[in-house]
Amino acid sequence: MLGDPRTERVTGDGTAAVHRRTEDVGAEDRPHSGGTPAVVPEAYCWSHLTSGNSARALWLLLLPFMIVNLAHWMRPSAAGRPRLVRAHGALLRLLALSLTVLLVAAACEVALGLVAWQCAGSPACAAERSWLGFLAPGADGSGGWWSQPGRRLALAASLPTALTALLWWLSRRTWSAYESQAPWHGIDGEPGPDGTVPPAPAPDGPERPDLCLPGFWYGRRLVARLRAAHTAAGLLTVAAALTVAAAGHDLRSGGAAAVAGGVLWALLAASAATVLAVVCARGRGEGCPDVRRDGPLVRHLPAAAAVLLALSVLYAAWSRPGWQSAGRLPGDGTFAVLALAQGLLVAGVAVLGVLLHRTTRVPRTALRGLAAAATAMLGCALGGVMSGGVAQRVADWLDGGATPGAGDGPIPGPPTVLTWQAAATPLLLVLLLVLLCVHAVRVWRTGSRLAAHAHLAYPGAEPDAARSGSIGRTVAAARLTDSAPRVVGVTAFATLLLGAAAVAGALLTGLVPGEAADGAPVVLDGAADTVQALGSWLMGFGFLLLLTLGRRAYRDASTRRTVGILWDVGTFWPRAAHPFAPPCYAERAVPDLVWRMATWTRRYGGGRLVLSGHSQGSVLAAAAVWQLDPATRRQVALLTYGSPLARLYGRWFPAYFGPGPLRALHRELDCWRNLWRATDPIGGPLRLPDGDGTAVDRGPLADPLAYGRTAASPLPAPILGHGEYRADPAFAVERAGLLARLCPEALGGAEASAEAAAPSPAPALPAQHAPAGAVSEGAHAPRDVRPGQDAEAPGRSSG
Numbered sequence: 001m002l003g004d005p006r007t008e009r010v011t012g013d014g015t016a017a018v019h020r021r022t023e024d025v026g027a028e029d030r031p032h033s034g035g036t037p038a039v040v041p042e043a044y045c046w047s048h049l050t051s052g053n054s055a056r057a058l059w060l061l062l063l064p065f066m067i068v069n070l071a072h073w074m075r076p077s078a079a080g081r082p083r084l085v086r087a088h089g090a091l092l093r094l095l096a097l098s099l100t101v102l103l104v105a106a107a108c109e110v111a112l113g114l115v116a117w118q119c120a121g122s123p124a125c126a127a128e129r130s131w132l133g134f135l136a137p138g139a140d141g142s143g144g145w146w147s148q149p150g151r152r153l154a155l156a157a158s159l160p161t162a163l164t165a166l167l168w169w170l171s172r173r174t175w176s177a178y179e180s181q182a183p184w185h186g187i188d189g190e191p192g193p194d195g196t197v198p199p200a201p202a203p204d205g206p207e208r209p210d211l212c213l214p215g216f217w218y219g220r221r222l223v224a225r226l227r228a229a230h231t232a233a234g235l236l237t238v239a240a241a242l243t244v245a246a247a248g249h250d251l252r253s254g255g256a257a258a259v260a261g262g263v264l265w266a267l268l269a270a271s272a273a274t275v276l277a278v279v280c281a282r283g284r285g286e287g288c289p290d291v292r293r294d295g296p297l298v299r300h301l302p303a304a305a306a307v308l309l310a311l312s313v314l315y316a317a318w319s320r321p322g323w324q325s326a327g328r329l330p331g332d333g334t335f336a337v338l339a340l341a342q343g344l345l346v347a348g349v350a351v352l353g354v355l356l357h358r359t360t361r362v363p364r365t366a367l368r369g370l371a372a373a374a375t376a377m378l379g380c381a382l383g384g385v386m387s388g389g390v391a392q393r394v395a396d397w398l399d400g401g402a403t404p405g406a407g408d409g410p411i412p413g414p415p416t417v418l419t420w421q422a423a424a425t426p427l428l429l430v431l432l433l434v435l436l437c438v439h440a441v442r443v444w445r446t447g448s449r450l451a452a453h454a455h456l457a458y459p460g461a462e463p464d465a466a467r468s469g470s471i472g473r474t475v476a477a478a479r480l481t482d483s484a485p486r487v488v489g490v491t492a493f494a495t496l497l498l499g500a501a502a503v504a505g506a507l508l509t510g511l512v513p514g515e516a517a518d519g520a521p522v523v524l525d526g527a528a529d530t531v532q533a534l535g536s537w538l539m540g541f542g543f544l545l546l547l548t549l550g551r552r553a554y555r556d557a558s559t560r561r562t563v564g565i566l567w568d569v570g571t572f573w574p575r576a577a578h579p580f581a582p583p584c585y586a587e588r589a590v591p592d593l594v595w596r597m598a599t600w601t602r603r604y605g606g607g608r609l610v611l612s613g614h615s616q617g618s619v620l621a622a623a624a625v626w627q628l629d630p631a632t633r634r635q636v637a638l639l640t641y642g643s644p645l646a647r648l649y650g651r652w653f654p655a656y657f658g659p660g661p662l663r664a665l666h667r668e669l670d671c672w673r674n675l676w677r678a679t680d681p682i683g684g685p686l687r688l689p690d691g692d693g694t695a696v697d698r699g700p701l702a703d704p705l706a707y708g709r710t711a712a713s714p715l716p717a718p719i720l721g722h723g724e725y726r727a728d729p730a731f732a733v734e735r736a737g738l739l740a741r742l743c744p745e746a747l748g749g750a751e752a753s754a755e756a757a758a759p760s761p762a763p764a765l766p767a768q769h770a771p772a773g774a775v776s777e778g779a780h781a782p783r784d785v786r787p788g789q790d791a792e793a794p795g796r797s798s799g
Contacts, residue, residue, distance in 0.1 A: 001043050010042075015177075016592055019043045028604055039739070044593060046620075049178065049585035050567040059567070060546055064103075064386065065581040066570045067379030068096045071349075072577035074372040076365055077655040078356035088352045088372070089283045089576070093226070095345045095376055096578035097279050099383045100167075100230045102338050104237040106387030107160035109414060110394045112241055113329035116156035118411040119398045121149060121325035125410040137324070149325040150246050150316040157238050157313060164234030167580045168302070171227045174583035175220070179574070181587060183218050183289055184594040184627060209661035212626040213286040217587045219574050221290040222283060227579040228298050229278040232305035236271055239305070239312035243268060244331035246316040249323050257318065264315055267308055274301065284576055332415035335387075339417065339503045342380045343496060349373040362654040366485040371652055374492035381495045385425070388418045389543030392536045419512040420502035422535035423528070429538070431494050435487055439480055447473035458707035467707060467716075471679070474719050478681040481647065568616040569648075586623060593624035601632050608670075608742040610735060612639035614725060615682060619649060622657075626665060633668050637738040640686075641675035641725040647684030662688060671741050672696050673734045679703045680722045701728055 006022040020027075020042050027040045059066075072092045078085055119125040119132060126136035135155070137147040146152060210216060247261035278298055284290075293299065350373035357369025367374055391414040398411055413419070451472030455463045509516040517528035567582060574584045601607045613621035618640035625636055649657035666672055666688050674686045676699040685697040704717035705728065725731055 002041050007043070011596070012044075012592065015048045016044070016046045016588060018592075018596055019045060044596070046585065046589045046592075049588060050571065059582040060549060061386070062580060062582055063546075064099050064379045064383035065096065065578040067382065068092065068099055068376050069575055069577045069581040070570055070573060071372045071376040071379065072096075073573045073653050073656065074366075074375055075655055076353055076357040076360070076369040077362050077658050077660065078359045081356060081359050084352055084356055084359070086283065088349065088356065090280045091345050091348050091352065092372065092376060092577045093279050093283070094276070095342060095349070095380070096226075097230060097233055097275070098338055098342050098345070099380065099578065100233055100580065101237050102335075102383050102387055104160050104164055104234040105241075105334050105338065106390055107163050108157075108238060108241040109329070109332070109335075109387075109391050111156040111159040112153050112245075113332065114391065114394050114398055114411065114414065116152040117149065117245070117325045117329040118413075120152050122410050125398055148320060149323050150242075150318065150320055152325075153242055153245055154313045154317040157242055157309075157316075160238045160241075161235065161309065164231060164238070167234065168227065168231040171223075171575075171579045175223060178583035178585060179218075179223070179587035180220070181218075181591040183214060183591050184598055209626055209656065209664055210286060211623055211656055211661070214627075215284075215286045215289045217574065217590050217623075217627070218289040218291075219284050219286075219576060219587075221285070221292055221294065223575050223579050225278060225281070225294050225298055226575070226577075228294075228301045229275050230579055231302040232271065233275050235302065235305035235309045236268060236275065239309040240268055241329070241331060242309075242312040242316040245329060246318075246320075248330045249320060253320075253322075257315075257320075260315060264308070264311060268312075271301075271305060271308060284574075328412050328415060333417075335415050336417040336503050336506055339384070339421070339499055343500055343503075346373050346377045346380065346496065349376060362658045362660070364651050365654045365658070366651040367489050370489065371485065374488050377492040377495055378488065381499070384421055384499070385539055385542050386546070388414070388421055389539040389541075391415075391418055392422055393540035393543065396536070396540065415506075416510060416512055417503060417506035419532060419536065420506045421499065422539045423513045423531040424498040424502050425535040425538045425542075426531050428491075428494060428498055432491065435490065439483065439487075442483075443473065443476045443480065446476035446479065450475050455707055457702055461707040464708060471704070471719065474679045474721065478679050478721070481681045485651065572616070572619065586620060589620055590623050590627060593620065594627045597624065597636065598628060598632050601635050608635050608637070608739075610637045610639055610738045610742065612641070612735065613643070614640075615642045615644065615722065618643035618645055619657075622662075622665060625669065630668060634670055635742075637670050637742050638672040639674075639735055639738055640672075641731065642680055642683035642722050643674055643676070643686070644682050644684070646686045648682065659687075662686060666696065671738055673698060673738060675699055675701060675725055675728070675730055675734065677701050677703045677721070679719055682722050698730060698734060701730055 002019065002021050004021045007019045008022050008025050009017045010020050010025060011018045020040070024040045024042075072089060075085065075088050115132070116135065119129070120135040121137065123136065126132045134144055135146050135152045146155065243261065243264050247258070247265060250257040250261045274297070278301065350370050353369035353372050355369075357365060365371070395411070395413045399413065447469065449472070451465075451468040454468035454471040455461045505513065505516065513532045514525075514529040517525045519525075520528070567585070571582045571584055572586050574587060575581050597609055597611070601609065611621050611625065613619075621638060621640065622645060625633060625638060628636065645657055645662065646659075650659065650662065672686075672688070674688075674697050676683045676685050676697060678700040680703075685699060688696040703721070704719050706713040706717040709716065720727065
């Protein structure tokens with residue numbers, strides 16, 4: 001991005017750092033000859049936060065957690081309705097908790113239900129697997145010490161317990177590595193006892209952006225609280241699975257064991273109520289960095305749950321000579337209860353979203369306030385596919401190839417509701433296929449209409465049907481981004497209906513779809529058998545596909561960068577709903593940028609900055625500028641290109657990037673320019689008027705730069721779409737104009753600084769090989785040192 005292979009890291013580490021060309025290191029401190037100031041480029045590289053380590057590809061398994069955490073930030077803007085906002089956040093935190101319970105319950109179903117209870121308890125299944133021999137009872141019901149069902153379950157409980165411990169460890173480790181950066185404390189006021197300075201007051205008013213609050217990018221207390229609650233919930237889920245099975249036998253036999261089971265159940269219920277209370281407690285405190293710690297009750301919640309789990313293991317392992325495992329593991333109705341609870345929570349989020357949207361109507365809000373509910377529904381559906389897919393594939397493996405849940409194998413298979421949910425998967429895929437076909441036809445028709453006028457943007461160009469068709473189709477495909485809310489809404493609504501039908505079918509019939517349809521007309525019976533078998537394979541295939549993608553990303557750097565683009569959006573937001581979601585890289589990147597800009601301008605009193613960012617980098621640039629104190633913010637100009645600030649973030653996150661917050665940011669900046677193309681599927685116009693009446697947006701830029709072959713472009717120019725904005729002449733012109741506007745007395749106007757501001761041309765790289773980073777170019781005068789730094793916000797060129 002600096003256009004020079006000779007670079008040095010001036011500050012930072014191997015994960016994220018600021019770089020300069022070797023010749024520019026310390027340029028501000030060297031005496032400058034002549035009256036024209038020099039331009040100093042600087043780059044901030046942050047790509048290793050999302051795609052640097054190959055192990056991060058395994059974060060794909062945490063995708064449902066990331067999606068529900070993303071939904072938390074999609075709430076509509078609502079001024080003066082704090083109770084509705086808190087209720088909206090509490091429901092999403094409960095929904096996130098249900099996903100943790102679902103994941104651990106799926107692990108319990110595989111380890112305890114399918115392996116330890118069903119297969120190890122079936123002579124026919126255990127005989128084919130020698131590694132289960134020590135768990136299997138003999139033909140006469142006798143066997144070794146481990147052959148009793150309770151002891152088999154106690155041993156198998158180690159798998160979901162280890163999974164819960166792994167999630168806790170990953171959450172704690174990633175917090176230390178990514179999100180524990182101290183925010184900027186401001187440059188005004190007197191230092192405190194710890195050497196820091198109190199933050200500058202945030203602007204007040206109805207359009208005050210929440211992203212300017214000093215504690216927005218530092219939510220340690222909430223993450224720690226949620227981590228304790230989710231860890232305790234996972235351990236309690238394992239304890240409940242053991243207790244339900246053992247207590248069911250003891251209640252039939254009576255005696256002291258039944259009393260012990262009742263006491264244990266009461267303790268588990270009290271602990272579960274405590275977990276719910278902790279999750280529903282007040283959410284993020286963003287007015288200041290929340291460095292406080294919760295009380296002993298919250299901090300010791302995982303330890304208390306671990307003690308209850310140990311008691312449950314001892315209780316289940318107690319000798320019960322007459323106990324035999326038959327059928328499915330008791331408590332398999334958990335999945336139906338979870339699906340029902342998730343549906344009710346999503347409905348509650350939808351109602352609150354509509355109420356919030358009606359309170360403060362923000363133009364172009366995605367789904368009119370239902371975006372959070374729709375996204376959360378898709379996260380729950382993905383969690384169901386992953387948990388059900390694991391259970392279906394393990395059951396198929398243990399069943400020797402028989403259809404899981406059909407009853408034609410040596411084991412009964414997974415819970416009935418999972419089979420019903422699997423049967424609904426083909427219907428949902430048919431709907432998605434129909435939507436895909438509709439949009440393909442739409443692209444073809446719109447592209448044909450646009451192609452007829454594509455050559456008019458190039459004066460003197462001769463029409464070329466093939467060239468015009470390519471341009472028209474690219475523009476039409478780019479416009480599909482604006483249809484994403486409708487696709488998400490329809491898919492989420494269909495998922496909710498199919499999920500409700502699956503739960504109802506499982507509860508009303510108690511049979512898998514194929515058996516429930518016996519005696520129905522031949523067509524219906526055959527369709528039920530088909531969707532049951534096909535859905536079982538599709539759910540398993542979907543999970544295996546996710547694992548394959550993660551494995552490929554682990555080995556292949558280009559695939560890992562592609563996955564990293566997904567994390568760009570999904571992990572930009574702090575972990576406010578789910579503590580086991582992938583870590584928020586912005587809690588490292590935003591403080592890095594803020595500290596660099598603020599300390600640089602403080603060191604060079606008259607320093608001016610042009611902060612430029614591409615794609616997700618423009619979002620980070622805006623977030624960093626919001627965190628600056630007002631005085632420093634006035635020394636910054638913003639140059640964005642290919643920016644999703646209004647087109648995507650403004651629609652899906654209106655409370656944080658809606659028109660009001662963007663207008664407030666624009667008022668406090670010295671100047672702002674935004675470049676966009678009609679062929680760009682991600683970037684778009686901001687629609688913000690400048691203070692002097694000129695528009696912030698410049699575009700749509702011509703793409704391709706040349707329509708046909710010319711003397712200047714003898715070979716066909718490529719359609720750039722979302723990339724290579726720096727190759728457009730408009731980029732250098734606008735950057736030079738911003739530098740001239742910031743320091744006219746030093747630069748002598750835009751014409752005098754245009755050549756100095758233009759960087760050495762970087763080689764054209766494919767998007768997947770484009771470096772991630774940020775470029776800064778500064779102009780410093782010989783006397784008062786007024787660098788106009790063009791700090792290209794940390795973002796990968798490929799978006």
